[in-house]
Structure formats: structure tokens, C-alpha cells
Amino acid sequence: MPQTAPDGPVASAIRAKLTAAFAPQRLAIVDESRLHAGHAGAREDGESHFRIEIVSAAFRGLSRVERHRRVNAVLAEELAGRIHALSLDVRDPDA
Amino acid sequence: MSDNPVFQRIQSEIDGNDVVLFMKGTPVFPQCGFSSTVVQVLSILGVKFKGIDVLSDGDIREGVKSFSNWPTIPQLYVKGEFVGGCDIVREMYQSGELHDFFAQKGIAVSAPQAE
Numbered sequence: 001m002p003q004t005a006p007d008g009p010v011a012s013a014i015r016a017k018l019t020a021a022f023a024p025q026r027l028a029i030v031d032e033s034r035l036h037a038g039h040a041g042a043r044e045d046g047e048s049h050f051r052i053e054i055v056s057a058a059f060r061g062l063s064r065v066e067r068h069r070r071v072n073a074v075l076a077e078e079l080a081g082r083i084h085a086l087s088l089d090v091r092d093p094d095a
Numbered sequence: 096m097s098d099n100p101v102f103q104r105i106q107s108e109i110d111g112n113d114v115v116l117f118m119k120g121t122p123v124f125p126q127c128g129f130s131s132t133v134v135q136v137l138s139i140l141g142v143k144f145k146g147i148d149v150l151s152d153g154d155i156r157e158g159v160k161s162f163s164n165w166p167t168i169p170q171l172y173v174k175g176e177f178v179g180g181c182d183i184v185r186e187m188y189q190s191g192e193l194h195d196f197f198a199q200k201g202i203a204v205s206a207p208q209a210e
Contacts, residue, residue, distance in 0.1 A: 088182050
């Protein structure tokens with residue numbers, strides 16, 4: 001996992017919200033903004049493009065669409081503003 | 096359903112076409128990597144679809160997000176059912192589920208099932 005850099009302020013907020021909402025067994029938040037520098041929606045200070053991998057028992061029994069919707073709902077504020085692109089891998093511990 | 100006129104336009108698109116992809120750019124010239132990925136998956140499977148460029152229609156661009164309760168583009172609909180965005184389409188393709196899903200929906204798939 002290329003989870004090396006410390007969280008920026010946006011990633012920290014994302015981590016706090018997802019941790020509170022889902023008590024995940026695993027949570028990786030990767031800022032991929034550098035890969036998109038100069039693209040539409042990219043910001044000079046980064047933290048615009050994220051990839052999130054989250055594993056939580058809270059997602060048991062839910063369809064893929066419903067899992068993503070739960071995560072998107074928790075991050076609605078960020079998705080409406082700061083986040084330009086979000087790639088999600090949402091699983092339950094049995095998968 | 097709401098009386099939002101954009102919702103009616105979106106509904107008529109997904110009623111009138113078996114496979115509809117709301118995307119940034121066109122199937123020939125996608126303007127976003129996520130949209131491009133879904134176009135590639137559909138092309139590999141040989142599934143015919145209608146691409147709707149949300150960049151050329153701001154009402155659809157915002158409207159489809161609330162219509163689907165989904166905050167991002169692209170969005171794939173099959174026989175009126177919301178399938179998901181890029182991550183879900185890619186996951187389903189890689190696991191072979193997407194191929195089976197199209198078959199179950201009676202959508203012609205020209206590619207053989209992936210090993």
C-alpha cells in the first residue's frame with residue numbers, strides 16, 4: 001500500500017468521519033491528487049483526488065451500490081466541495 | 096418521482112435505451128479517466144450503449160446526481176436499473192459478475208466470459 005504520507009487536513013477529516021461512522025477494521029486513505037496535477041478539478045495544494053479502502057462489518061449484507069451510498073453520505077460535505085474525485089473500495093470482513 | 100423536468104428527461108433516456116452511460120465526454124472522446132474506464136469495459140464486453148455527455152448539459156450533470164442518489168459521474172444504467180459508477184463497474188467486470196449481469200438482463204455480450 002502506498003500509504004506513506006501523513007494525512008493532510010482533508011484526509012484527517014475523512015478519517016475521523018469514516019472511523020466514527022463505521023468503526024472500520026481497515027481504513028486506507030490515499031491522496032492521489034499528485035497524479036492529477038493540472039487536470040480539471042485539481043488544486044495546487046492537493047487533497048482533491050482520493051482513493052479510500054474501507055473494511056467494516058457495517059457493510060455486511062449490503063449491495064455494492066448501497067455500501068458506496070453509505071460512505072458517500074458520510075462524506076457528503078467533502079464531496080460537495082473539496083473532493084473532485086473519489087475512488088472507493090468498500091468491503092465487509094468476510095469478503 | 097419528482098416533478099423536476101430534468102428527472103423526466105433522465106427517466107425517458109433510461110426507459111428508452113437498454114444500456115445508458117451518463118459520462119463526461121463522449122464514448123469516442125471521454126473527458127475523464129473514470130468515464131473512460133467504463134467505456135473501455137463496455138467496449139471489451141461488446142455491449143452497445145448510449146453515452147450521455149453531462150459536460151454538454153449542466154442540468155443533466157447535476158440532475159442525474161440527485162436522480163440516482165449518487166454524487167459522481169459516470170453512472171451506468173441497465174434496463175432502468177442503476178448499476179453503479181466506475182469502481183463498481185470495474186469490480187464487477189474483474190470478478191466476471193458484469194458479464195453474467197448483462198446476460199441475465201438479456202443484453203447481448205459479444206466477448207467470451209473472462210477466465
